Amino acid sequence: MRLFCGYVAVDFENVPKPDSPDVMTIQLIVTHAGGAHKDDFLACSLLAHLHGVPIQRRDPTEEDLANPAVCVVDIGGVHDPELKNFDHHQFPRDAPPLCALSLVLQNMGLYDDALAFCAWLRPAEWLDTLGPNETAKLMEIPRAALGSLNSPLDMTLLNRFASHKELDTDSPVYQVMCMVGEDIVNYLRTLRQRLDYLKEHAQYWTIETDGEPIQALFLEQSEAIAADPSFGIHAFIENEGKEDEMQAMVYPDRRGDGYGLSRYNDSQRLDFSQIESHENVRFAHKRGFVAKVSTKDPTQLKELLRLAVVSEVG
Known part of the structure:
Protein backbone atom coordinates (compact mmCIF):
# COMPACT_ATOMS: atom_id res chain seq x y z
CA MET A 1 0.00 0.00 0.00
CA ARG A 194 16.67 12.10 4.22
CA LEU A 195 18.69 14.24 6.63
CA ASP A 196 21.58 11.82 6.30
CA TYR A 197 21.25 12.02 2.51
CA LEU A 198 21.19 15.82 2.53
CA LYS A 199 24.22 15.93 4.80
CA GLU A 200 26.14 14.11 2.09
CA HIS A 201 24.66 15.70 -1.06
CA ALA A 202 23.40 19.23 -0.34
CA GLN A 203 25.50 22.12 -1.59
CA TYR A 204 25.63 25.68 -0.26
CA TRP A 205 25.76 28.46 -2.83
CA THR A 206 26.72 32.06 -2.31
CA ILE A 207 25.14 34.38 -4.89
CA GLU A 208 26.91 37.71 -5.21
CA THR A 209 24.64 40.74 -5.48
CA ASP A 210 25.04 44.51 -5.44
CA GLY A 211 24.59 44.32 -1.70
CA GLU A 212 24.86 41.48 0.80
CA PRO A 213 25.23 38.05 -0.90
CA ILE A 214 22.34 35.59 -1.06
CA GLN A 215 22.82 32.15 0.48
CA ALA A 216 21.08 29.19 -1.18
CA LEU A 217 20.91 25.45 -0.65
CA PHE A 218 21.17 23.41 -3.85
CA LEU A 219 20.16 19.76 -4.25
CA GLU A 220 21.09 17.90 -7.40
CA GLN A 221 18.64 15.62 -9.22
CA SER A 222 18.77 11.96 -8.19
CA GLU A 223 16.53 8.91 -8.38
CA ALA A 224 17.01 8.53 -4.62
CA ILE A 225 14.89 11.62 -3.94
CA ALA A 226 12.68 11.65 -7.04
CA ALA A 227 9.44 10.92 -5.12
CA ASP A 228 9.63 14.17 -3.14
CA PRO A 229 12.81 16.17 -3.81
CA SER A 230 12.10 19.01 -1.38
CA PHE A 231 11.25 16.74 1.56
CA GLY A 232 13.37 17.45 4.62
CA ILE A 233 15.18 20.53 3.30
CA HIS A 234 13.69 22.92 5.87
CA ALA A 235 14.42 20.47 8.69
CA PHE A 236 17.96 19.97 7.39
CA ILE A 237 18.72 23.70 7.30
CA GLU A 238 17.44 24.08 10.86
CA ASN A 239 19.34 20.99 11.98
CA GLU A 240 22.53 22.46 10.53
CA GLY A 241 21.94 25.74 12.36
CA LYS A 242 21.80 27.74 9.12
CA GLU A 243 18.25 29.08 9.37
CA ASP A 244 19.51 32.63 9.93
CA GLU A 245 21.90 32.46 6.96
CA MET A 246 19.78 30.94 4.21
CA GLN A 247 17.49 32.83 1.81
CA ALA A 248 16.77 30.36 -1.01
CA MET A 249 16.39 26.69 -1.89
CA VAL A 250 17.01 25.10 -5.29
CA TYR A 251 15.77 21.53 -5.70
CA PRO A 252 14.58 19.20 -8.48
CA ASP A 253 11.03 19.77 -9.70
CA ARG A 254 9.11 16.54 -9.21
CA ARG A 255 6.50 17.66 -11.75
CA GLY A 256 8.97 18.52 -14.49
CA ASP A 257 12.48 18.05 -15.73
CA GLY A 258 13.96 21.22 -14.28
CA TYR A 259 14.26 22.80 -10.86
CA GLY A 260 12.17 24.60 -8.30
CA LEU A 261 13.40 27.86 -6.83
CA SER A 262 11.83 28.97 -3.58
CA ARG A 263 12.35 31.42 -0.75
CA TYR A 264 13.55 29.94 2.51
CA ASN A 265 11.32 31.09 5.37
CA ASP A 266 9.72 33.51 2.91
CA SER A 267 12.84 35.66 2.68
CA GLN A 268 11.84 39.04 1.30
CA ARG A 269 15.21 39.41 -0.38
CA LEU A 270 13.88 37.36 -3.29
CA ASP A 271 10.93 37.93 -5.60
CA PHE A 272 10.68 35.28 -8.30
CA SER A 273 7.95 37.20 -10.12
CA GLN A 274 10.84 39.37 -11.34
CA ILE A 275 12.01 36.50 -13.58
CA GLU A 276 8.65 35.29 -14.89
CA SER A 277 9.44 36.46 -18.45
CA HIS A 278 12.84 34.77 -18.57
CA GLU A 279 13.15 32.10 -21.26
CA ASN A 280 14.18 29.43 -18.73
CA VAL A 281 11.24 30.09 -16.40
CA ARG A 282 8.15 27.92 -16.86
CA PHE A 283 6.22 29.40 -13.96
CA ALA A 284 6.73 32.12 -11.38
CA HIS A 285 4.14 32.79 -8.70
CA LYS A 286 2.75 36.32 -8.80
CA ARG A 287 3.53 36.70 -5.11
CA GLY A 288 7.13 35.85 -5.79
CA PHE A 289 7.81 33.01 -3.39
CA VAL A 290 8.42 30.20 -5.89
CA ALA A 291 9.37 29.58 -9.51
CA LYS A 292 9.76 26.49 -11.71
CA VAL A 293 12.52 26.59 -14.31
CA SER A 294 13.57 24.37 -17.20
CA THR A 295 17.34 24.75 -16.93
CA LYS A 296 19.55 22.30 -15.06
CA ASP A 297 22.75 24.27 -15.51
CA PRO A 298 24.07 25.46 -12.11
CA THR A 299 25.48 28.62 -13.67
CA GLN A 300 22.08 29.53 -15.12
CA LEU A 301 20.31 28.62 -11.89
CA LYS A 302 22.61 30.94 -9.95
CA GLU A 303 21.94 33.69 -12.47
CA LEU A 304 18.18 33.27 -12.05
CA LEU A 305 18.59 33.58 -8.30
CA ARG A 306 20.63 36.74 -8.78
CA LEU A 307 17.97 38.24 -11.08
CA ALA A 308 15.30 37.49 -8.46
CA VAL A 309 17.07 39.50 -5.76
CA VAL A 310 15.07 42.49 -4.59
CA SER A 311 17.21 45.62 -4.77
CA GLU A 312 15.66 47.13 -1.66
CA VAL A 313 13.56 45.25 0.86
CA GLY A 314 10.54 47.34 1.82
Whole structure:
Protein backbone atom coordinates (compact mmCIF):
# COMPACT_ATOMS: atom_id res chain seq x y z
CA MET A 1 0.00 0.00 0.00
CA ARG A 2 1.39 3.41 -0.97
CA LEU A 3 0.07 6.54 0.70
CA PHE A 4 1.07 10.17 0.73
CA CYS A 5 1.60 11.16 4.35
CA GLY A 6 1.52 14.88 3.88
CA TYR A 7 5.30 14.87 3.97
CA VAL A 8 6.58 12.22 1.60
CA ALA A 9 5.23 9.32 -0.40
CA VAL A 10 6.06 6.16 1.51
CA ASP A 11 5.71 2.53 0.50
CA PHE A 12 4.57 1.32 3.90
CA GLU A 13 4.80 -2.37 3.06
CA ASN A 14 8.52 -1.98 2.45
CA VAL A 15 9.30 0.13 5.52
CA PRO A 16 10.81 -2.14 8.18
CA LYS A 17 8.92 -2.50 11.43
CA PRO A 18 10.67 -1.89 14.75
CA ASP A 19 13.11 -4.66 15.60
CA SER A 20 12.29 -4.59 19.29
CA PRO A 21 11.80 -8.16 20.53
CA ASP A 22 8.49 -7.39 22.23
CA VAL A 23 6.73 -5.92 19.19
CA MET A 24 4.51 -8.97 18.81
CA THR A 25 3.91 -9.65 22.53
CA ILE A 26 1.55 -6.78 23.38
CA GLN A 27 -2.00 -8.00 23.86
CA LEU A 28 -3.95 -4.92 24.94
CA ILE A 29 -3.84 -1.12 25.21
CA VAL A 30 -5.64 0.49 28.16
CA THR A 31 -6.30 4.21 28.44
CA HIS A 32 -8.69 6.34 30.46
CA ALA A 33 -12.42 6.69 29.79
CA GLY A 34 -14.18 10.04 29.47
CA GLY A 35 -12.91 12.95 27.43
CA ALA A 36 -10.05 12.31 25.04
CA HIS A 37 -7.12 14.59 24.32
CA LYS A 38 -4.49 14.74 21.63
CA ASP A 39 -1.79 13.19 23.77
CA ASP A 40 -3.68 9.99 24.66
CA PHE A 41 -5.21 9.74 21.18
CA LEU A 42 -1.82 10.03 19.46
CA ALA A 43 -0.05 7.79 21.98
CA CYS A 44 -2.66 5.10 21.41
CA SER A 45 -2.44 5.65 17.65
CA LEU A 46 1.28 4.90 17.70
CA LEU A 47 0.77 1.78 19.81
CA ALA A 48 -2.16 0.60 17.71
CA HIS A 49 -0.01 0.92 14.57
CA LEU A 50 2.84 -1.00 16.19
CA HIS A 51 0.88 -3.78 17.82
CA GLY A 52 -2.56 -4.03 16.19
CA VAL A 53 -4.26 -4.96 19.47
CA PRO A 54 -7.56 -3.74 21.00
CA ILE A 55 -7.83 -0.49 22.95
CA GLN A 56 -9.96 -0.45 26.11
CA ARG A 57 -10.97 2.85 27.71
CA ARG A 58 -11.26 2.14 31.45
CA ASP A 59 -9.35 2.25 34.70
CA PRO A 60 -6.40 -0.16 34.73
CA THR A 61 -6.17 -2.95 37.27
CA GLU A 62 -3.10 -3.81 39.31
CA GLU A 63 -2.74 -6.83 37.04
CA ASP A 64 -2.71 -4.54 33.99
CA LEU A 65 0.04 -2.40 35.49
CA ALA A 66 2.13 -5.46 36.34
CA ASN A 67 1.67 -7.11 32.95
CA PRO A 68 4.21 -6.05 30.26
CA ALA A 69 1.81 -7.38 27.62
CA VAL A 70 -0.64 -4.56 28.50
CA CYS A 71 0.19 -0.96 27.54
CA VAL A 72 -1.33 1.41 30.09
CA VAL A 73 -1.49 4.91 28.63
CA ASP A 74 -2.15 8.27 30.34
CA ILE A 75 -3.59 6.66 33.44
CA GLY A 76 -2.44 4.48 36.34
CA GLY A 77 0.04 6.80 38.02
CA VAL A 78 3.08 4.85 36.80
CA HIS A 79 5.78 5.45 34.23
CA ASP A 80 7.65 2.19 33.68
CA PRO A 81 8.63 1.52 30.05
CA GLU A 82 9.70 -2.05 30.88
CA LEU A 83 6.15 -2.78 32.00
CA LYS A 84 4.66 -0.60 29.22
CA ASN A 85 3.14 1.89 31.66
CA PHE A 86 3.07 5.41 30.20
CA ASP A 87 1.47 7.86 32.64
CA HIS A 88 2.81 11.31 33.51
CA HIS A 89 0.24 12.62 35.98
CA GLN A 90 2.35 11.56 38.99
CA PHE A 91 5.34 13.67 37.88
CA PRO A 92 6.20 16.63 40.15
CA ARG A 93 4.86 20.07 39.30
CA ASP A 94 8.24 21.33 38.12
CA ALA A 95 9.00 18.30 35.94
CA PRO A 96 9.66 18.77 32.20
CA PRO A 97 6.35 18.99 30.28
CA LEU A 98 6.19 15.36 29.17
CA CYS A 99 2.79 13.85 28.34
CA ALA A 100 1.81 10.26 27.56
CA LEU A 101 2.65 10.80 23.90
CA SER A 102 6.15 11.95 24.87
CA LEU A 103 6.68 8.81 26.94
CA VAL A 104 5.58 6.49 24.14
CA LEU A 105 7.81 8.30 21.64
CA GLN A 106 10.73 7.99 24.07
CA ASN A 107 10.11 4.28 24.38
CA MET A 108 10.16 3.98 20.58
CA GLY A 109 13.42 5.91 20.31
CA LEU A 110 11.71 8.64 18.27
CA TYR A 111 11.25 11.43 20.80
CA ASP A 112 14.31 13.53 20.05
CA ASP A 113 13.59 13.60 16.31
CA ALA A 114 9.89 14.25 16.95
CA LEU A 115 10.70 17.18 19.22
CA ALA A 116 13.16 18.57 16.68
CA PHE A 117 11.06 18.12 13.55
CA CYS A 118 7.37 17.96 14.56
CA ALA A 119 6.36 21.51 15.42
CA TRP A 120 3.07 20.29 16.87
CA LEU A 121 4.64 18.13 19.61
CA ARG A 122 5.79 20.79 22.06
CA PRO A 123 2.42 22.65 22.09
CA ALA A 124 0.67 19.29 22.61
CA GLU A 125 2.91 18.65 25.62
CA TRP A 126 2.31 22.13 26.99
CA LEU A 127 -1.46 21.92 26.60
CA ASP A 128 -1.67 18.59 28.38
CA THR A 129 0.70 19.41 31.23
CA LEU A 130 0.52 23.19 31.70
CA GLY A 131 -2.95 24.12 30.48
CA PRO A 132 -4.13 26.59 27.83
CA ASN A 133 -3.14 29.85 29.52
CA GLU A 134 0.49 28.90 30.01
CA THR A 135 0.60 27.30 26.56
CA ALA A 136 -0.60 30.50 24.94
CA LYS A 137 2.11 32.45 26.76
CA LEU A 138 4.81 30.01 25.66
CA MET A 139 3.54 30.14 22.07
CA GLU A 140 3.42 33.95 22.30
CA ILE A 141 -0.16 34.07 21.04
CA PRO A 142 -3.44 35.31 22.58
CA ARG A 143 -5.26 32.73 24.70
CA ALA A 144 -8.28 32.98 22.39
CA ALA A 145 -6.13 32.02 19.38
CA LEU A 146 -5.70 28.49 20.71
CA GLY A 147 -9.30 27.67 19.84
CA SER A 148 -8.74 28.85 16.29
CA LEU A 149 -6.09 26.13 15.84
CA ASN A 150 -8.66 23.35 16.31
CA SER A 151 -10.43 21.94 13.28
CA PRO A 152 -13.45 19.67 12.75
CA LEU A 153 -10.94 16.86 12.24
CA ASP A 154 -9.65 17.31 15.79
CA MET A 155 -13.11 17.46 17.30
CA THR A 156 -14.54 14.53 15.36
CA LEU A 157 -11.63 12.15 15.93
CA LEU A 158 -11.35 12.93 19.64
CA ASN A 159 -15.11 12.75 20.19
CA ARG A 160 -15.44 9.46 18.31
CA PHE A 161 -12.49 8.01 20.20
CA ALA A 162 -13.99 9.13 23.52
CA SER A 163 -17.38 7.59 22.70
CA HIS A 164 -16.02 4.03 22.60
CA LYS A 165 -15.30 1.76 25.52
CA GLU A 166 -13.34 -0.58 23.29
CA LEU A 167 -11.91 -0.36 19.78
CA ASP A 168 -10.42 -3.09 17.66
CA THR A 169 -9.24 -3.55 14.08
CA ASP A 170 -12.81 -3.64 12.74
CA SER A 171 -13.52 -0.12 13.98
CA PRO A 172 -13.16 2.74 11.46
CA VAL A 173 -11.84 4.95 14.27
CA TYR A 174 -9.18 2.35 15.10
CA GLN A 175 -8.21 2.10 11.43
CA VAL A 176 -7.77 5.87 11.21
CA MET A 177 -5.69 5.80 14.40
CA CYS A 178 -3.41 3.21 12.84
CA MET A 179 -2.99 5.44 9.79
CA VAL A 180 -2.09 8.38 12.02
CA GLY A 181 0.42 6.31 13.97
CA GLU A 182 1.88 4.90 10.78
CA ASP A 183 2.32 8.34 9.23
CA ILE A 184 4.10 9.70 12.31
CA VAL A 185 6.46 6.73 12.55
CA ASN A 186 7.32 6.68 8.89
CA TYR A 187 7.68 10.45 8.66
CA LEU A 188 10.26 10.41 11.43
CA ARG A 189 12.14 7.40 10.08
CA THR A 190 12.19 8.59 6.46
CA LEU A 191 13.10 12.10 7.61
CA ARG A 192 16.15 10.80 9.45
CA GLN A 193 17.21 8.95 6.30
CA ARG A 194 16.67 12.10 4.22
CA LEU A 195 18.69 14.24 6.63
CA ASP A 196 21.58 11.82 6.30
CA TYR A 197 21.25 12.02 2.51
CA LEU A 198 21.19 15.82 2.53
CA LYS A 199 24.22 15.93 4.80
CA GLU A 200 26.14 14.11 2.09
CA HIS A 201 24.66 15.70 -1.06
CA ALA A 202 23.40 19.23 -0.34
CA GLN A 203 25.50 22.12 -1.59
CA TYR A 204 25.63 25.68 -0.26
CA TRP A 205 25.76 28.46 -2.83
CA THR A 206 26.72 32.06 -2.31
CA ILE A 207 25.14 34.38 -4.89
CA GLU A 208 26.91 37.71 -5.21
CA THR A 209 24.64 40.74 -5.48
CA ASP A 210 25.04 44.51 -5.44
CA GLY A 211 24.59 44.32 -1.70
CA GLU A 212 24.86 41.48 0.80
CA PRO A 213 25.23 38.05 -0.90
CA ILE A 214 22.34 35.59 -1.06
CA GLN A 215 22.82 32.15 0.48
CA ALA A 216 21.08 29.19 -1.18
CA LEU A 217 20.91 25.45 -0.65
CA PHE A 218 21.17 23.41 -3.85
CA LEU A 219 20.16 19.76 -4.25
CA GLU A 220 21.09 17.90 -7.40
CA GLN A 221 18.64 15.62 -9.22
CA SER A 222 18.77 11.96 -8.19
CA GLU A 223 16.53 8.91 -8.38
CA ALA A 224 17.01 8.53 -4.62
CA ILE A 225 14.89 11.62 -3.94
CA ALA A 226 12.68 11.65 -7.04
CA ALA A 227 9.44 10.92 -5.12
CA ASP A 228 9.63 14.17 -3.14
CA PRO A 229 12.81 16.17 -3.81
CA SER A 230 12.10 19.01 -1.38
CA PHE A 231 11.25 16.74 1.56
CA GLY A 232 13.37 17.45 4.62
CA ILE A 233 15.18 20.53 3.30
CA HIS A 234 13.69 22.92 5.87
CA ALA A 235 14.42 20.47 8.69
CA PHE A 236 17.96 19.97 7.39
CA ILE A 237 18.72 23.70 7.30
CA GLU A 238 17.44 24.08 10.86
CA ASN A 239 19.34 20.99 11.98
CA GLU A 240 22.53 22.46 10.53
CA GLY A 241 21.94 25.74 12.36
CA LYS A 242 21.80 27.74 9.12
CA GLU A 243 18.25 29.08 9.37
CA ASP A 244 19.51 32.63 9.93
CA GLU A 245 21.90 32.46 6.96
CA MET A 246 19.78 30.94 4.21
CA GLN A 247 17.49 32.83 1.81
CA ALA A 248 16.77 30.36 -1.01
CA MET A 249 16.39 26.69 -1.89
CA VAL A 250 17.01 25.10 -5.29
CA TYR A 251 15.77 21.53 -5.70
CA PRO A 252 14.58 19.20 -8.48
CA ASP A 253 11.03 19.77 -9.70
CA ARG A 254 9.11 16.54 -9.21
CA ARG A 255 6.50 17.66 -11.75
CA GLY A 256 8.97 18.52 -14.49
CA ASP A 257 12.48 18.05 -15.73
CA GLY A 258 13.96 21.22 -14.28
CA TYR A 259 14.26 22.80 -10.86
CA GLY A 260 12.17 24.60 -8.30
CA LEU A 261 13.40 27.86 -6.83
CA SER A 262 11.83 28.97 -3.58
CA ARG A 263 12.35 31.42 -0.75
CA TYR A 264 13.55 29.94 2.51
CA ASN A 265 11.32 31.09 5.37
CA ASP A 266 9.72 33.51 2.91
CA SER A 267 12.84 35.66 2.68
CA GLN A 268 11.84 39.04 1.30
CA ARG A 269 15.21 39.41 -0.38
CA LEU A 270 13.88 37.36 -3.29
CA ASP A 271 10.93 37.93 -5.60
CA PHE A 272 10.68 35.28 -8.30
CA SER A 273 7.95 37.20 -10.12
CA GLN A 274 10.84 39.37 -11.34
CA ILE A 275 12.01 36.50 -13.58
CA GLU A 276 8.65 35.29 -14.89
CA SER A 277 9.44 36.46 -18.45
CA HIS A 278 12.84 34.77 -18.57
CA GLU A 279 13.15 32.10 -21.26
CA ASN A 280 14.18 29.43 -18.73
CA VAL A 281 11.24 30.09 -16.40
CA ARG A 282 8.15 27.92 -16.86
CA PHE A 283 6.22 29.40 -13.96
CA ALA A 284 6.73 32.12 -11.38
CA HIS A 285 4.14 32.79 -8.70
CA LYS A 286 2.75 36.32 -8.80
CA ARG A 287 3.53 36.70 -5.11
CA GLY A 288 7.13 35.85 -5.79
CA PHE A 289 7.81 33.01 -3.39
CA VAL A 290 8.42 30.20 -5.89
CA ALA A 291 9.37 29.58 -9.51
CA LYS A 292 9.76 26.49 -11.71
CA VAL A 293 12.52 26.59 -14.31
CA SER A 294 13.57 24.37 -17.20
CA THR A 295 17.34 24.75 -16.93
CA LYS A 296 19.55 22.30 -15.06
CA ASP A 297 22.75 24.27 -15.51
CA PRO A 298 24.07 25.46 -12.11
CA THR A 299 25.48 28.62 -13.67
CA GLN A 300 22.08 29.53 -15.12
CA LEU A 301 20.31 28.62 -11.89
CA LYS A 302 22.61 30.94 -9.95
CA GLU A 303 21.94 33.69 -12.47
CA LEU A 304 18.18 33.27 -12.05
CA LEU A 305 18.59 33.58 -8.30
CA ARG A 306 20.63 36.74 -8.78
CA LEU A 307 17.97 38.24 -11.08
CA ALA A 308 15.30 37.49 -8.46
CA VAL A 309 17.07 39.50 -5.76
CA VAL A 310 15.07 42.49 -4.59
CA SER A 311 17.21 45.62 -4.77
CA GLU A 312 15.66 47.13 -1.66
CA VAL A 313 13.56 45.25 0.86
CA GLY A 314 10.54 47.34 1.82
